[in-house]
Amino acid sequence: MNKPLIVSCPTCQTPVVWNEQSPFRPFCSKRCQLIDLGEWADEEKRIPGDPAWLPEQDDENEY
Template sequence: MRSAVSQPSAPTIVKCPTCKTDVEWNEKSTYRPFCSKRCQLIDLGEWAEEEKAIPGAPDLSDSDGWSEDMNY
């Protein structure tokens, strides 16, 4: 019976979220999924400026009439 020899798998390639350049997903890709520090910082800035957001439940704040101090 012959033993199976594992073939090296093809590298995983992803698109940089900022500039859409192909990026190899491995330990050597320091900024993955980004292609560079520049693209990483551009993305961070977009989140900081609230240009990007994860959809969620509406914010419950005191202006909505909700308070943690309410006694029922």
């Protein structure tokens, strides 16, 4: 029998079993999932790198 994969909740670090019985995986709960979503929405979290699109680029392509 395989040992279940256990990950830490990205928000609160609670251990979470990675399977179908954990509907919010990798989060431990809907609350932690929404906290994480809010951090992305508030731009507290972001992926490093140059933006793929800038509004001023549209001005150059207008006819």
